[in-house]
Amino acid sequence: xxxxxxxxVKQRIKEDQELQLLIAKLFQKRNIVTIQRWVANDNPVLTxxxxxxxxxxxxxxxxxxxxxxxxxx
Numbered sequence: 001x002x003x004x005x006x007x008x009v010k011q012r013i014k015e016d017q018e019l020q021l022l023i024a025k026l027f028q029k030r031n032i033v034t035i036q037r038w039v040a041n042d043n044p045v046l047t048x049x050x051x052x053x054x055x056x057x058x059x060x061x062x063x064x065x066x067x068x069x070x071x072x073x
Contacts, residue, residue: 003068004042013039022054
């Protein structure tokens, strides 16, 4: 089953260009436009463990905070 980021997490990424840049660097992207597009389109790549780790580390979130939810069919 595919997952997507929860709305508050998406909003947090939209508002934080530093976080967008950290995610972009993970995928060796040169700018944040791709990340902004992925957020807008609920791209499942944003639910990969490396991305979730970056979000947790950047925001100081513990492992038990759920950042994703199932995608509607």
